[in-house]
Amino acid sequence: MYKPLTWTWRSLLASGIPLFMRRTRSTATRTLKFANKVAVVTGSTKGIGLAAARRLAQDGAHVVICSRKQQNVDHAMTMLQDEGLSVTGTVCHVGKAEDRERLVAKALEYNKGVDFLVCVAGVNPLVGSTLGTSEQIWDKILNVNVKSPALLLSQLLPHMENRGQGSVILVSSVTAYNPVVDLGVYNISKTAILGLTKTLAKELAPKNIRVNCIVPGLIKTEFSQIVRLKESSWSYLSIFFPYRVGVPEDCSGLVSFLCSPDAGYISGEMIAVAGFSPHL
Numbered sequence: 624m625y626k627p628l629t630w631t632w633r634s635l636l637a638s639g640i641p642l643f644m645r646r647t648r649s650t651a652t653r654t655l656k657f658a659n660k661v662a663v664v665t666g667s668t669k670g671i672g673l674a675a676a677r678r679l680a681q682d683g684a685h686v687v688i689c690s691r692k693q694q695n696v697d698h699a700m701t702m703l704q705d706e707g708l709s710v711t712g713t714v715c716h717v718g719k720a721e722d723r724e725r726l727v728a729k730a731l732e733y734n735k736g737v738d739f740l741v742c743v744a745g746v747n748p749l750v751g752s753t754l755g756t757s758e759q760i761w762d763k764i765l766n767v768n769v770k771s772p773a774l775l776l777s778q779l780l781p782h783m784e785n786r787g788q789g790s791v792i793l794v795s796s797v798t799a800y801n802p803v804v805d806l807g808v809y810n811i812s813k814t815a816i817l818g819l820t821k822t823l824a825k826e827l828a829p830k831n832i833r834v835n836c837i838v839p840g841l842i843k844t845e846f847s848q849i850v851r852l853k854e855s856s857w858s859y860l861s862i863f864f865p866y867r868v869g870v871p872e873d874c875s876g877l878v879s880f881l882c883s884p885d886a887g888y889i890s891g892e893m894i895a896v897a898g899f900s901p902h903l
C-alpha cells in the first residue's frame with residue numbers, strides 16, 4: 624500500500640513537472656511503463672474499476688476516474704491523489720450522452736489524447752427472470768452495460784487514433800457463459816459484451832487499437848453483495864468458484880497487462896478472472 628504523501632504530491636502535480644519525470648515513491652528507481660499515457664476508467668470510484676484505476680496510475684498513467692455520484696468521485700480522487708498518483712475525475716453516468724462528453728473533455732485536459740479506455744461501469748437493477756423484465760429495465764441494462772461502452776469509445780476514438788495505438792478493455796462476467804438464474808437480462812448483456820469485443824477488435828485493428836475483455840467470476844464488491852449474502856455458504860459457492868472468491872485487485876494486474884506492449888498482439892480476447900475457466 625502507498626502511504627499518504629498529501630501536500631508533497633499535490634504540489635508536484637500542480638507544478639507542471641513533465642509526466643516522464645514523475646515517480647511514485649516505491650518506483651522511484653525504475654521507469655514507469657505507462658509514463659505519458661492517459662487512461663479513462665468508467666465506474667472507477669469503487670470495486671473493480673477503482674482497483675484498475677489505481678493500478679494503471681501506479682504503473683505511471685494519468686488516470687481519469689468517474690462514476691455517477693460526485694461524492695464518490697471526490698472521495699476516490701482524494702484517496703488516490705493522497706497515494707501519490709496522478710488522477711483526475713468527473714461525474715459521468717455512462718448512459719448519458721452529455722456526461723460522456725464531459726468525461727471526454729476532462730480526459731483531454733491532461734495530455735490532449737487518450738491511450739487506454741477501461742469500461743467497468745455496469746448495472747443490474749433487477750433480480751428476476753428474463754421474461755418478467757419490463758421494457759424500461761431491459762433498456763436500462765442494455766444502455767449502460769452494452770451501448771455505453773461503444774458510444775463512449777466512438778466519442779473518444781479520434782483522440783485515441785491521434786496516439787497511433789491504443790487499448791480498450793471491456794468487462795463481461797462468467798454469467799455470460801454460465802447464466803445465473805434470476806440474473807436474466809444481466810446475463811444477456813454480459814454475453815453481448817463478448818460480441819462487442821470481437822466486433823470492435825476487428826473494426827479497430829486497422830487503427831492499431833486493441834480491444835479485449837476481462838471476465839470476472841465472483842469478486843468481493845458492493846455489486847456482488849446480494850449474491851454473496853443470498854448464497855453465503857462457501858460449500859454452495861465453491862461448486863461454482865472452486866478456488867476462492869476474488870478481490871478487485873485480482874482484476875487489475877490483467878487490465879495493466881492488456882494495456883501494455885506485452886499484450887501488443889492480443890486483441891478480441893476474453894480472459895476469465897474467476898479461479899476457473901468458463902471456456903471450453
Ligand code: NAP
Nearest residue numbers: 666668669670671690691692716717745796842844846847
Ligand atoms: P461496485 O464495487 O459496486 O462498483 C461499481 C462502480 O461503478 C461504482 O464506482 C459506481 O459508482 C459506478 N457506477 C455504477 N453505475 C454507473 C453508471 N451508470 N455510470 C458510471 N458509473 C457507474 O461494482 P463492481 O463489482 O466493481 O462491478 C463493476 C463491473 O464488474 C460491472 O460491470 C459488473 O457487471 C462487473 N462484474 C462484477 C462482478 C463481481 O462479482 N463483483 C462479477 C462479474 C462482473 P456510482 O454509484 O457513484 O455511480
